[in-house]
Amino acid sequence: MASVTITVNGQKRTADVEPRTLLVQLLRENHGLTGTHVGCDTSQCGACVIHVNGKSVKACTMLAVQADGASVTTIEGLADGATLHPMQEAFRDNHGLQCGFCTPGMVMSAVDLVQHNADPSEQEIRDWLEGNICRCTGYHNIVKSVKAGAAAMRKTKTKKK
Amino acid sequence: MYSFDYARAKNAKDAAKLLAKKEAKVVAGGMTLLPTMKQRLAKPSLLVDLAASKDLKGIKKAAKALTIGAMTTHAEVAHSSVVKGACAALAALAEGIGDPQVRNRGTIGGSIANNDPAADYPAACLALGATIVTTQRKIPADKFFKGMFETALKRNELVTAIQFPMAEKAAYIKFPNPASRYAIVGVFVAKFKDEVRVAVTGAGPGVFRVPAWEEALAKKWSADAIAAGAVKAADMNSDIHATAEYRAHLCAVMAKRAVAAAK
Structure with missing residues (x-):
């Protein structure tokens, strides 16, 4: 052990x-x-x-x-108490999940993307999500969610400053 | 997974010492070894983790060569401004391996020591005429890769760094497997002052050079110089992803695209 x-x-x-x-x-x-x-x-x-x-x-x-x-x-560890992380909120707002099984991985991967690319294009999001598979094939709304989540994360960042 | 003992090596020397134990195996990023162990295809008695060996990390550029430490991850190579400046083709190659999470863990040393016949880095090492630095000696890439999953490394010898000479122009183009991103065929071309080197991965049982294309490109650096037929279907792999004939065809197409893209 x-x-x-x-x-x-x-x-x-x-x-x-x-x-x-x-x-x-x-x-x-x-x-x-x-x-x-x-x-x-x-x-x-x-x-x-x-x-x-x-x-x-x-x-x-x-x-x-x-x-x-x-x-x-x-x-x-993403949410701040009862307040969801902007990326989580974006997945909810944009119906970025169907069965939800892939969602934790999608959200964690997306947050890492936005850490070094604050404003990713649709193509950059799709390329980044290469290693995340959605068995419901709900990619369209996932990409939409990541785009919205990135925008929301940029906003929170400016507010904090 | 079969059970095993685990040890963290403090540095390369320490790792080589730990490897003396019977059936010990070294783990770098673990992107190939851990899945292999899960399938019970590997059964090490001791796993020697190199992650804490700081002497194996880092990227340095000198006048004649770019040196990358064995434990440098694909993501670090892909995002390094030093690598981008010295050899943009190498940074682009690293960015095309697997997916972001694999690139955050997988390492250049692990990739070449494993020598998967469809891995990307062996093509770069061979085409750029790299020198593989180990805990015991320096091995030219031409003598390092020995065919499928085989290298010139001895049992307790570790890759510590890879030295890449600077090319005038270079590019790597691959036709990736859409699921794994491993190369179905990948071609790395490198133009030096006095020679051209072309290396192909994914297509055959191991990475190989194509002398006919190298000579033709040395005479005339142009995509038209690539003649189909220099790579024979009889030497290619054939599987559910691509037939031998298709792979041979792809070799020429990828080589042409690489020459056109080289800068």
């Missing part, structure tokens, strides 16, 4: 796990954060996308032990 300490959504948490435990298993099974989904378990679908040290990664293709000492943000 290995002791793994990560800062999840701002909170330091430690668990004893086998080295073969995936990061997504640690989050879901040890820390009870079931917002991060396991879709394909083969790093294709992106339902498990989270942020590790600020960058989006697929939590099904990273070991928990590899994340020891890292800062992790999951979908549960």
Whole structure:
């Protein structure tokens, strides 16, 4: 067993796990954060996308032990209390989900995109979402949501300044 | 996944030492190794993680060569202004690997040490005439890639960096598998003062050069110089994604596009 300490959504948490435990298993099974989904378990679908040290990664293709000492943000860490993150709000406003299974990964991936491209074009959004699959094929509204979410994130940023 | 022990190497030397353990394996980004372990196709006794080995990271440009540390991620290469300035084709190649999340974890050293016959980096290394620096020696790319998933690396030898000479012009064009973004065929062309080098990935059992095109392009740097037929269908892979004939055809088309795009 290995002791793994990560800062999840701002909170330091430690668990004893086998080295073969995936990061997504640690989050879901040890820390009870079931917002991060396991879709394909083969790093294709992106339902498990989270942020590790600020960058989006697929939590099904990273070991928990590899994340020891890292800062992790999951979908549960985006909202500010009862106030949704602008990207989450945009997915709701634009009907960016149908069954909702892919949504946590879509939102986490989109937030990472906007971190280094504040105003992505439709093509840039579609290219970026290469690693996120929506089995309902609801891509059109997802792209619309990301565009709106990026605009809302730009606005919040200016307000904060 | 079979169970295993895990250790973080402090640096390349430490990693090489840890690798002495029987059936130990090194993990860089893990984008190939972890899926392979999940399928129980690999069963390491000890996984040596290189992520904390700071000596394996970084991008440096000197007068004659661009040096990229083995643990540099695809995203870091793709977004590096140093790489873009020294060899835009290499940055563009990195940006075309997998998807953003794979690019945030996958590394150049992992990619070339794995030598997947459809990976992108081996084509860049071979066409640019790169030197692979390891914990023991320096290996020219021409002697490094040995065919499907095989390299000149010894069991406890690690890639530490890759040195790319500067080309006058270069480009990489690939016909990606629409699902995985691996190359069905990818062609990297590089024009130097005194020679031209052309490397093809995805098409055959391993990355290879095309001497006929290199000679033709050295005489005349133009897409018309690429003659179909220099790459034979008999040497190509054939699978559900593309037949051998189609791959041979794609080689010439991608090579022409690469020459036209090179800058």
